[in-house]
Amino acid sequence: MADVQVTIFNVQKFSTEDGPGIRTTVFFKGCPMRCIWCHNPESQHFHPEVVWHGGRCLGDHGCIEECPSGALSAGAEGIVVDRRLCGGCARCVAFCAATALEIHGREIGVGELFDRVSRDVAFYVNSGGGVTISGGEPLAQPQGLLALLRLLHEAGIHTALDTCGIGPTEILREALTLADLVLLDIKVTDPEKHQAWTGAAFERVDAAVRLINESGKPVWVRTPVIPDYTADEELIRAVAGYVAANLPHCERHELLAFSNLCTAKYEQLGRSFALAGAPLLGVETMRRLCQAARDAGSLEARWSGPMRVSEGVH
Ligand code: SF4
Ligand code: SF4
Structure with a gap:
């Protein structure tokens, strides 16, 4: 199990945004989605x-x-x-x-990775934190994901699986027996928009939602709020209503405001960022969308992210 290799592109220590407490977030490289607004372009391809x-x-x-x-x-x-x-x-x-x-990206044995992330166990215990496995999409490297989750689980370290839900059903089912928390991206519920904006079918996310709900594991849903795409009251209401109906044990719905800090990374990788010129959102916009999510059933909705300096309604 410790010999299984995974390709990662970052290990972020002292993370406070990927689950409770102080955490280490491990970013697996490679993702089946191609979200127009992806802020980690180096996460998309599987190779270094x-x-x-x-x-x-x-x-x-x-x-x-x-x-x-x-x-x-x-x-x-x-x-x-x-x-x-x-x-x-x-x-x-x-x-x-x-x-x-x-x-960007290197292969590492799961045993070595476990040794690295478990060094901060005192911080995890004292803060109620742990390790978050993110990406990219962790389910796309199934053996490495399960091996790392198993080692952390056996060591009693709290784990969060940060996923878009797209991956082999059996792997997700098994991962859910090991992970303590699921951070699930739900970007939009309209199937046509989901396909056009992410390159993936919403029905696959929907299937994952059913499995996650059956598992009974705590869930935090995350929705990126993107100008001219998901920064829309009706859309956010639809997502929140879907969450309330299908994930009744969802503990938190996070609305993550658009960031354009990734533009330079796209240029370095020789790719263009379709939203390079898009504006950051205003505080009032995020407050309004957050209230729309609460009104539609996501009682624990909250928002975060970079804001425009001059406020205003986008
Ligand atoms: S560009 Fe660098 S990483 Fe790529 S093959 Fe050449 S030496 Fe290796
Ligand atoms: S040319 Fe630039 S990138 Fe290449 S070895 Fe010299 S300093 Fe490094």
């Missing part, structure tokens, strides 16, 4: 991805020689990564003393 930071580069081009795959070249604006050729070996990253190259 190299990025170049021009501000740190010395321009000596040593990395180009170091790459065994011929994936690096000198372009007009600096080092160019040919992602079709890159095998993710990270030799260039180790070579670059200027730390101008970075790799």
Whole structure:
């Protein structure tokens, strides 16, 4: 079990936003969804991805020689990564003393990962915290997810599974026997919008909701609030009503305000962010949407996220 390998792209210690208390959040790499507003573009692909930071580069081009795959070249604006050729070996990253190259994602054994996250057990116990397994989508690396959950469960460490619900049914069922809390993303309940905005069918999320409800495990639902997409009273009311009807033991409904801090990450990965120019939301908008969620049945609705400096109704 400890030998199972997973690909992760971050381990965030002292996290306070992914469940109760002080937590460590482990981010698995790879996701079956492609949400238009995704704020972690480095989480989407399953393989490691190299990025170049021009501000740190010395321009000596040593990395180009170091790459065994011929994936690096000198372009007009600096080092160019040919992602079709890159095998993710990270030799260039180790070579670059200027730390101008970075790799998102690395394989790690579950045993090593467990050792790393269990070092902070005193913080977890004293704060009522634990470990959150997030992504990407953890269900997309099923053996690694179950192995890590099992080790943490046996060690008595509180676990939260942060999921969009899309994954193999049997894996979710088993994960639910091990996890202490589920953080479930429900972005929109309209099937057409869900398919168009996330690339995935809502009926798969709905199927996961039924399993989660049957498990009786505590759930926190999370809904991203995105300008021109989900920042809509009727939509939020529909999500909250769905949650009230289908997840009666939901303890909290979090509305997460849009953030555009990810724009630079898209550029580094050679991708464009469709919402790069979208404005942050105003406090009054979030208050109004939160009240709409409460009115529709999500009594424990709350909101968080970056706000526009000048307030106003978006
Ligand atoms: S080795 Fe590092 S500093 Fe040198 S060219 Fe490559 S990225 Fe730039
Ligand atoms: S990770 Fe390996 S294959 Fe990819 S660019 Fe760096 S050295 Fe080349």
